[in-house]
Amino acid sequence: MRGQDLAADPRLEPAALAREARLLAETWAQPRGIVGWFSNTDHKTIGLRFLVTSFVFFALGGVLAALMRIQLARPDAHFLWPDLYDQIFTMHGTTMMFLFAVPVMLALGIYFVPLMIGARDIAFPRLVAFGYYMFVFGGIFLYVMFLLNTGPDNGWFSYVPLAGPAFSAGKRGDVWAQLITFTEVSALVVAVALIVTIFKMRAPGMSLNRVPIFVWGMLVVSFMILFAMPAVMLASSWLIMDRLVGTHVFNKAQGGDPLLWQHLFWFFAHPEVYIIFLPAQAMMSTLISTFSRRPVFGYLALVLSLSATAFIGFGVWVHHMFATGLPQLGASFFTAASLMIVVPTGVQFFCWIATLWSGRPQFTVPMLYALGFFAVFLIGGLTGVMLAAVPLNQQVHDTFFVVAHLHYVLIGGAVFPLLGMVFYWFPKLTGRLLDNGIGTVAFWTLFVGFNLTFFPQHILGLEGMPRRVYTYPAAMGWGGLNLMSSIGAMTIGVSMLIYLYNVAVSLRRGEVAAANPWEASTLEWATASPPPPFNFSPMPTVGDRDPLWSPDPQPVVVGLATDKREVLVTQLMDAVPELARKQPHPTIWPFLAAVAVSVMFVWSIFSPWGVIYGSIPIAITFIGWFWPTDGKRPQAFEHDVASGHVQERAV
Amino acid sequence: MNPVDIQSALHPAGPQAAHIAWLWWLMLSVCAAVFVIVLAAMGVAVYRGRHHTGPPADEAAMRRAVSLATGATVVILIALLFASVWTGRAIAALGSPTPLDVEVTAAQWWWQVEYAAPQPSNRVTTANEIHLPIGRVVRVLLKSTDVIHSFWIPNLHGKVDLIPGRGNVIWLRADTAGTYRGQCAEFCGIQHAHMALTVIVEPEPQFEAWLVKERRAAEAPQTPEQQRGRDLVAHGSCALCHSVQGDGPSAHLGPDLTHFASRPTIAAGELENTPENLAAWLADPQRIKVGSRMPATGLRGDDLQAVVAYLEQLK
Numbered sequence: 001m002r003g004q005d006l007a008a009d010p011r012l013e014p015a016a017l018a019r020e021a022r023l024l025a026e027t028w029a030q031p032r033g034i035v036g037w038f039s040n041t042d043h044k045t046i047g048l049r050f051l052v053t054s055f056v057f058f059a060l061g062g063v064l065a066a067l068m069r070i071q072l073a074r075p076d077a078h079f080l081w082p083d084l085y086d087q088i089f090t091m092h093g094t095t096m097m098f099l100f101a102v103p104v105m106l107a108l109g110i111y112f113v114p115l116m117i118g119a120r121d122i123a124f125p126r127l128v129a130f131g132y133y134m135f136v137f138g139g140i141f142l143y144v145m146f147l148l149n150t151g152p153d154n155g156w157f158s159y160v161p162l163a164g165p166a167f168s169a170g171k172r173g174d175v176w177a178q179l180i181t182f183t184e185v186s187a188l189v190v191a192v193a194l195i196v197t198i199f200k201m202r203a204p205g206m207s208l209n210r211v212p213i214f215v216w217g218m219l220v221v222s223f224m225i226l227f228a229m230p231a232v233m234l235a236s237s238w239l240i241m242d243r244l245v246g247t248h249v250f251n252k253a254q255g256g257d258p259l260l261w262q263h264l265f266w267f268f269a270h271p272e273v274y275i276i277f278l279p280a281q282a283m284m285s286t287l288i289s290t291f292s293r294r295p296v297f298g299y300l301a302l303v304l305s306l307s308a309t310a311f312i313g314f315g316v317w318v319h320h321m322f323a324t325g326l327p328q329l330g331a332s333f334f335t336a337a338s339l340m341i342v343v344p345t346g347v348q349f350f351c352w353i354a355t356l357w358s359g360r361p362q363f364t365v366p367m368l369y370a371l372g373f374f375a376v377f378l379i380g381g382l383t384g385v386m387l388a389a390v391p392l393n394q395q396v397h398d399t400f401f402v403v404a405h406l407h408y409v410l411i412g413g414a415v416f417p418l419l420g421m422v423f424y425w426f427p428k429l430t431g432r433l434l435d436n437g438i439g440t441v442a443f444w445t446l447f448v449g450f451n452l453t454f455f456p457q458h459i460l461g462l463e464g465m466p467r468r469v470y471t472y473p474a475a476m477g478w479g480g481l482n483l484m485s486s487i488g489a490m491t492i493g494v495s496m497l498i499y500l501y502n503v504a505v506s507l508r509r510g511e512v513a514a515a516n517p518w519e520a521s522t523l524e525w526a527t528a529s530p531p532p533p534f535n536f537s538p539m540p541t542v543g544d545r546d547p548l549w550s551p552d553p554q555p556v557v558v559g560l561a562t563d564k565r566e567v568l569v570t571q572l573m574d575a576v577p578e579l580a581r582k583q584p585h586p587t588i589w590p591f592l593a594a595v596a597v598s599v600m601f602v603w604s605i606f607s608p609w610g611v612i613y614g615s616i617p618i619a620i621t622f623i624g625w626f627w628p629t630d631g632k633r634p635q636a637f638e639h640d641v642a643s644g645h646v647q648e649r650a651v
Numbered sequence: 652m653n654p655v656d657i658q659s660a661l662h663p664a665g666p667q668a669a670h671i672a673w674l675w676w677l678m679l680s681v682c683a684a685v686f687v688i689v690l691a692a693m694g695v696a697v698y699r700g701r702h703h704t705g706p707p708a709d710e711a712a713m714r715r716a717v718s719l720a721t722g723a724t725v726v727i728l729i730a731l732l733f734a735s736v737w738t739g740r741a742i743a744a745l746g747s748p749t750p751l752d753v754e755v756t757a758a759q760w761w762w763q764v765e766y767a768a769p770q771p772s773n774r775v776t777t778a779n780e781i782h783l784p785i786g787r788v789v790r791v792l793l794k795s796t797d798v799i800h801s802f803w804i805p806n807l808h809g810k811v812d813l814i815p816g817r818g819n820v821i822w823l824r825a826d827t828a829g830t831y832r833g834q835c836a837e838f839c840g841i842q843h844a845h846m847a848l849t850v851i852v853e854p855e856p857q858f859e860a861w862l863v864k865e866r867r868a869a870e871a872p873q874t875p876e877q878q879r880g881r882d883l884v885a886h887g888s889c890a891l892c893h894s895v896q897g898d899g900p901s902a903h904l905g906p907d908l909t910h911f912a913s914r915p916t917i918a919a920g921e922l923e924n925t926p927e928n929l930a931a932w933l934a935d936p937q938r939i940k941v942g943s944r945m946p947a948t949g950l951r952g953d954d955l956q957a958v959v960a961y962l963e964q965l966k
Contacts, residue, residue, distance in 0.1 A: 082841045082941055155838050161815060162798040162840060252816030292700060297713060323801055324812045325819035332736055339728045346724040349689060350717040357696035358708035374693050382682035389735035391671045391742055394809020395660040398801060398836040464658030464805045466836045469844035
């Protein structure tokens with residue numbers, strides 16, 4: 001359909017485009033009012049709520065960390081009593097892993113994946129809204145129980161038999177296991193929505209080899225979620241059955257096995273680390289490319305590295321279990337696998353260095369976070385190499401050395417790029433830029449505070465300090481390094497407050513952002529900041545990997561309906577337009593369904609009958625959700641692109 | 652010895668810990684070098700990118716450089732894999748056909764240590780202390796009665812878990828005399844922080860003398876106060892959990908008290924073993940070690956002093 005007299009197309013004249021934008025804004029408008037607020041299914045609104053909620057949990061987890069560091073600052077301290085300390089360290093780990101690190105990455109995916117691939121919407125907006133409410137309700141449930149002194153206290157890993165019925169009476173263990181169910185449901189539905197969005201809704205011309213690296217990262221972790229989550233879902237369900245209905249899955253005395261728990265848990269929990277880390281690596285590629293002013297070096301190598309990491313990430317879980325007395329040969333296999341995973345990470349490092357080398361690096365605040373990642377994550381990665389070696393692992397496993405390692409990996413590897421990326425995307429999210437000066441101060445405070453907190457913990461571990469101890473005797477001589485670590489933790493807190501202050505000030509008085517304030521190359525910058533409800537008009541097409549840096553004018557898609565929520569469905573490999581599909585309208589049913597499912601989940605830990613009776617409201621809300629509303633059978637596909645309703649036009 | 656060093660992976664007192672420490676220093680050197688090189692490369696790249704004015708970089712040359720760096724990474728990793736496996740082999744090569752057999756049983760939150768002997772009457776049972784002869788290969792059988800614990804004496808070896816229903820074994824050899832400390836390394840509940848083990852490495856004759864002494868029945872109480880203490884222990888609530896070989900109680904839920912006074916600590920490293928600390932512990936165990944399986948004894952005044960007097964003469 002190209003090659004016609006394009007400039008003459010009356011649909012692309014400014015007045016026509018303005019009219020179209022007006023019509024689209026009406027069509028894609030979200031309902032107002034309180035009911036409207038809960039009915040919103042705009043992926044940007046849900047993504048932003050997801051993001052803000054995850055950061056609220058990040059703050060809560062941070063407060064818990066600060067409490068622990070106050071307790072550990074001095075030997076034999078009595079600031080926290082042991083029962084509370086155990087709840088706090090469990091809550092800290094559980095919050096950071098399940099309520100912050102994974103959701104925050106999914107949140108950015110929900111918000112930015114459709115924008116980066118030039119789509120009007122996410123694939124299943126109602127499902128994503130449902131996922132958000134499940135996540136919020138799970139988090140609220142956990143914290144309400146914690147405030148009622150029923151917070152889980154067996155660690156975020158909940159090893160049996162300690163977490164089993166014999167040694168953890170009460171509801172604490174059930175609260176943990178059920179929180180897992182909440183976050184699993186949330187992560188799984190979002191993963192499904194992201195996979196379908198990325199496979200089927202890319203702008204025409206965005207073949208798989210032109211997909212932005214961040215989108216690749218989200219695609220890979222979405223698949224990881226699909227494969228990793230079922231293991232922990234099984235494990236936590238069995239745990240809750242052992243605890244509530246008298247099964248003996250993990251009870252050795254009845255033919256069960258406590259090690260089965262560890263295998264299932266780590267088969268999920270090690271990939272979990274990569275579910276957090278791979279989006280962050282993809283962010284690194286984005287930031288380094290944008291602020292080196294050149295396409296990222298080694299696109300194919302980077303994408304393959306992300307995928308390879310995901311595959312190998314499923315083959316290393318046993319390195320969490322080297323102390324359980326496994327056969328040597330088997331353990332060596334996992335040493336080799338754990339070392340192998342360094343290779344794709346190394347490839348990414350080298351590609352980033354090459355990008356910097358051949359680009360024009362700019363010291364913007366996001367770039368500072370990216371460069372900070374280099375220093376900090378590298379230490380975490382190298383201590384990871386040490387931990388892969390069975391003999392060394394047996395010494396430092398379950399000591400503060402591992403605490404240091406995992407924070408270097410997770411804060412250095414994920415939170416640094418994340419904070420950089422939030423700084424980078426802030427203008428797109430809010431329409432205003434964050435302040436550079438305050439941002440620079442926040443970065444350096446974090447960098448210093450972080451290293452001050454966690455570097456000494458390597459030494460503490462080697463000097464024999466185990467993890468998860470609520471105190472330690474003065475005679476051990478660990479006081480000085482612990483005090484240093486606690487001072488560092490407070491510094492991290494200060495840096496977070498500075499970042500937050502920057503957000504608060506910039507929201508009101510920050511410089512107003514243009515569509516593409518960083519002169520970046522990907523499609524989310526092709527629309528206004530913040531984007532309109534329909535994301536794009538006219539719809540972009542893509543002719544290369546960095547569309548906004550392309551010197552050639554790009555055709556655009558016209559012909560999608562303006563009177564209904566129509567999105568373009570394209571082919572998986574080459575993103576050739578296939579169909580125009582009508583998206584579902586906003587509705588409150590996903591919210592009500594999430595309420596019903598949450599009631600059932602919570603009820604079920606008090607009585608098995610909760611599962612039976614609790615299913616009734618769930619059935620009702622799902623029927624409401626899927627009830628056909630336009631009087632006829634829902635018609636998923638209304639236009640056939642090939643017949644000419646969707647056309648490509650050059651501007 | 653510096654107090655920090657009695658529970659340190661970097662101050663080996665035996666061949667296994669020495670092998671691991673060697674691996675640590677090797678890994679540290681290699682990783683430190685990699686860290687410096689990568690960061691320097693990043694710094695140079697940023698500097699070059701910002702200041703370079705000539706023609707754009709040659710992509711083919713960069714591809715070669717990235718491939719080379721990746722190749723170097725693989726070579727380093729393979730070398731480290733060999734170092735790791737070699738260390739594992741060296742550690743495993745310690746076996747001996749005639750080891751000293753020790754059985755360690757962990758419970759919330761203390762350690763029972765038993766020395767095997769062909770004759771049951773020669774078995775020695777103690778708690779929260781482990782005596783090892785210098786230079787003798789020891790085979791430690793690891794068991795747990797409740798949850799998963801982890802046996803870890805960093806100066807001698809890495810850790811191995813004690814898993815209920817599943818026996819584990821760790822081989823040790825201590826070569827340097829001294830007093831070390833081990834500590835449970837797997838989170839095991841509310842008093843995980845207070846589950847320590849004193850390790851006494853001594854020359855063979857001293858060790859044998861200790862074993863002989865431990866095999867003897869408990870010292871008979873001498874003074875009337877001690878005798879009263881003995882009666883209180885034998886007929887009071889203590890007898891429900893503890894044992895004192897000879898004419899004392901014989902329950903096995905708590906630590907054996909036959910030679911209690913010769914042990915360095917009370918309550919798995921929580922307190923130094925002094926009469927004052929023992930009195931405080933007996934008066935209110937839950938105040939000192941919240942959640943401990945030792946319930947309030949109800950001992951007060953003269954009764955308390957009598958029990959302390961009795962226990963402190965069980966050398």
